[in-house]
Amino acid sequence: MSRDNKKFSFEDIPGWVHLVFIGIIVLVIAFSIFKLVRWNMGTAELDTSDTGSLEVEVLDQVFLLTDDKKAGHEYDDEETILFLGNDALTYDASETGVANQIGSKLGATVINCGFPGSTVANKNTEFSDDYKLDAYSFVNVVNSMVSGDFSRMEECASSFDDYAYTSTSWELKNVDMNKVDTIVIYYNAQDYLNMRVGMNPDNEYDPVTYRGALNSGIKALQEKYPYIRIVCLSFTMCYAYDSNGQIVSGDRVDFGNGKLTHIFSL
Template identity: 70%
Template sequence: MTYIMNRNERETRGKRENFDKKSFSFSDIPMWFHFVVIGIILAVIAFSVFKLVKWNQGTAELDQTETGSMEIEVLDQIFLLPEANREGHEYDDEETILFLGNDAITHMQGDDGVCNKVAQKLGATVINCGFPASCVANKNANFYDGDAIDAFSFINVANSIASGDYSLMEQNAGKFDNGTYQASIDNLKNLDFNKVDTIVIYYNAQDYLNGRAGMDPNNDVNPITYRGALNAGIKALQEKYPFIRIVCMSFTMCYGYDSTGMVSGDRVDLGNGKLTTYLQFMIDISGERGVSFIDNYYGTIDEDNADQMLTDIIHVNEACNEHVAQHFVEAIYPGDN
């Protein structure tokens, strides 16, 4: 049986055959269509580049206002003497300040020294009872004649003040070719502590440089540790003279030595911690004993200005003493400057 297509089927088939035989060509696409596609591509690229640049720049604006040097947060903590400690004590009208320390107060004892600068700023009586090269802590648990400097450590000075017995110090003063030792002993012996308003403890970083142990976890008053000696010494002074305000002033920055040479103390451990380890011990003890702490470490000397503040790796110059004295006055006597 033969199938015969009708007219409509023949026309449809003919059109399909003609379309199949016809090949596709880009030349058949109108020119305007090319421009539209190219324009879209360029717009997408431009938008992507714009977003990428903006993302890299961020949204923060730079404040170009001149603000001077970068602020450093100091760690001062100020305590007032409890009223209970003042009861029964008669204060006079003259402010008397006793400084205990080492080279921090004895290296310069004239108008260029920190004690005289404090006296000038406050109009107060400031007594310098420092002992050169001494430390806060003892080197030996029991006094040894070969280490006579131990007689003048803070813990022994504090115990001598509390007991009134200065014999150990007097017996060893002559072992040093420096009249400062005996002069400071005489000042302490002749001082009427009932007239003392404030005791300032100001030692440089000799404990760190001389390898004094930092702490004893089993004995918080161990005299051969920095933390223990500071704790025990302050405790002795507070028990003997509760009406005297006590202020701890931290050391300034110093340098130490490692295998690479001279390095800032906050970056080298000499055996018992970095310099900042000792700083933290003083902060902790000041808080525990309720005495004021003045931070001379942060915001005073750093590696950028050390050549303008230090005379060697540890001793400071007059410019630094001026800064320390002003800081002390502003922190402890804010209404008098």
């Protein structure tokens, strides 16, 4: 058989070619691992303030406290985290719940002040006894914290069978905010399920909209407690019933004010 008609065989490839090929694969894998580890370290830095090494994800937005915000406040050696939210916190308030797991991982003291069924935004512009759950919305809870007036929360608590409204109102009222280092805001998709409006383009602090209530509450917390860092956790996954009565993902159903991902991405 002539050389031109000889069939190709991997055995004909010189050994050094195999070594080069394997070396390239190893280098690519090593480089990928290096980039992943370096990216996951996520160093955040501000020009005129604090710096920190944080574990971050692509969609995380990190704003570190500037020195002027922390000026005059005496920090102790214990990390104290106050959680504000709804069923995302109250569904499991045991050691396996999200608040206590975070506390265990960080070695921090956690205060779980979640109110079942509550939302970020109010249902009504003005509070009405016809819908007392508004007393425990994020924006109204913050208003009570900032003003120091918890009377409405305490009065409305007796309207609910769940004693959590009474006990949590009392606990929140007695929190020593001078010892709180971090406030975590963690709500599930109740705003979407209760058809709260996403935003008001004419009023970025509108309390009956999700974005407005969140803006208003965070702004009030920052003004009252400038030394406390604020963390907003992403909402949890949610299913909803479509027009045919089928259970589908919340990002596929629009109740009139937008789909799940639209409401919470504003």
